[in-house]
Amino acid sequence: MTDHIRNNKRPLIILTGPTAVGKTALSIKLAKAINGQMISADSMQVYRGMDIGTAKIMQSEMQGIPHYLIDVLEPTEDFNVVRFQQMAKEALEKIYAEGSIPIVVGGTGFYIQALLYDINFEENDEDTAYRQELQRLAEEKGAEFLHDMLAKVDPESAKAIHANNIKRVIRALEFYEQTGTCISAHNEEQRQKESPYNFLYFVLNDDRQLLYERIDKRIDIMLEQGLVEEVQNLMNNGCERDMVSMQGLGYKEILEYLEGKCTLDEAIYILKRDTRHFAKRQITWFKRERDVHWLNRQNYTGEEDMLVYMLEQLKNQEIIRMNRMEIG
Secondary structure (H helix, E strand, O other), X not given: OXXXXXXXXXXXXXXXXXXXXXXXXHHHXXXXXXXXXXXXXXXXXXXXXXXXXXXXXXXXXXXOOOEEOOOOEOOOOOOOHHHHHHHHHHHHHHHHHOOOEEEEEOOOHHHHHXXXXXXXXXXXXXXXXXXXXXHHHHHHHOHHHHHHHHHHHOHHHHHHOOOOOHHHHHHHHHHHHHHOOOHHHHHHXXXXXXXXXXXXXXXXXXXXXXXXXXXXXXXXXXXXXOHHHHHHHHHHOOOOOOOHHHHOOOOHHHHHHHOOOOXXXXXXXXXXXXXXXXHHHHHHHHHHOOOEEEEEHHHOOOHHHHHHHHHHXXXXXXXXOHHHOOOO
């Protein structure tokens, strides 16, 4: 008996990787092989009406596999790591109750980490005077000014949080003001906790140049499918640039174009460049994580080959038993 079985930990599978690497197709094959159900760890696919820009899985692609945390919020609502944690835990309970294995799929590493190690973020929902002051500074002096403030007191958080993510920058500054300690140190301390799950963490990756080509091609397809019209519809329905939903890649860039601040060609150039940069940051994040199995596409003949490897690892860790699944 393994320690995991002795501790009676419940199973959890993570399948992540950079944007456009091909997680969706592989996740469906895995779910069908092991009686799995999906929990989306994507900060944007949670929103209704945001399908093209998020490369959201279509109903036809799901092949009958239940998917949680997709199309459950309006774009006018806030979504953050604490809310993800709460919703994902509710989904876990439903999946376990049905005798299935949860597969967390998506590229938001911070969300995955929060669920996997049950991190306590000590959220303070009270609208403090300091928070109001920081919001005023952001409006008057801009996002970079606030980010520079964070870099002075918590350089690690400043590296991890993009300057445009004003809400997270404010949260990190507020945490420092309230506790005298860095939120990055607190989160790292939380991350060192032992996971309450018997988990396997797979990261799908590809050759850097091939990945960048996939990203550029995906964005071209999004534009053909009507990305500009999708963003226009969101604007028509009351979505504004300061909303969490409109901070997503593909939305803020097209918004700039629709507001007449740049040409469409410029918006596309910025979107492709920033998405490549985002993929690079995702890979850096996953390299810092513990107990990760890397699935480098160039080392396999195809998805079936990767699936065989994944099933072997799941069997070795007693997450599945061989007689429960069929390959191919």
